Amino acid sequence: MVTRVGLISDTHGLLRAQAVAALRGCDHIVHGGDIGDPCILDALRELAPLTVVRGNNDREAWADGIAETELVEFGGVQLYAIHDLSQLGIDPAAAGVRVVVSGHSHKPKIEERGGVLYVNPGSAGPRRFKLPIAVAELRIDGGAVTARIHEIGA
Numbered sequence: 308m309v310t311r312v313g314l315i316s317d318t319h320g321l322l323r324a325q326a327v328a329a330l331r332g333c334d335h336i337v338h339g340g341d342i343g344d345p346c347i348l349d350a351l352r353e354l355a356p357l358t359v360v361r362g363n364n365d366r367e368a369w370a371d372g373i374a375e376t377e378l379v380e381f382g383g384v385q386l387y388a389i390h391d392l393s394q395l396g397i398d399p400a401a402a403g404v405r406v407v408v409s410g411h412s413h414k415p416k417i418e419e420r421g422g423v424l425y426v427n428p429g430s431a432g433p434r435r436f437k438l439p440i441a442v443a444e445l446r447i448d449g450g451a452v453t454a455r456i457h458e459i460g461a
Contacts, residue, residue, distance in 0.1 A: 316410025
C-alpha cells in the first residue's frame with residue numbers, strides 16, 4: 308500500500324486554494340513551520356492527520372505548544388521534521404531517519420545524501436523574491452520513498 312504524505316511549509320498566514328487542492332487526498336500532511344496563523348493548521352487538519360513544527364516566525368502564544376522538531380513513522384519509514392535545516396541536531400542516518408523535511412529557505416529542493424532523503428517543499432505562502440510557490444509530496448511504498456515538488460503558481 309502506498310502512503311501519500313503532503314509537505315507544506317512557510318505559509319506565513321496564507322493558505323492558497325492551490326495548496327489545498329494539491330494536498331487533498333494525502334494520507335498525512337507535514338507542515339515545516341512558519342505557519343503564521345493557527346487557522347491554517349485547522350484547515351490542513353480537515354484534509355488529513357497533521358504533523359507540524361514551529362518556525363522562527365511562529366512566535367505568538369498560539370504556537371507555544373508546537374515543537375521545533377517532530378519524528379513520525381509511516382510503515383517503518385521514519386520522517387524527521389524541522390523548520391531550519393541548519394539547526395539539525397541529529398545524524399539522521401545514525402538515528403534511523405529516512406526522510407528529513409524542512410522549510411525556512413523558501414527554495415524547493417529534493418536531495419539524497421547518505422541514504423537520507425532531504426525535502427524542502429518550498430514556500431506555499433506569499434511569494435518571496437522570484438522563488439516558486441510550491442508544496443511537495445512523498446510516496447512511501449514499503450521501504451521505497453520518492454519525493455516530488457508541485458509548483459502551484461500564484
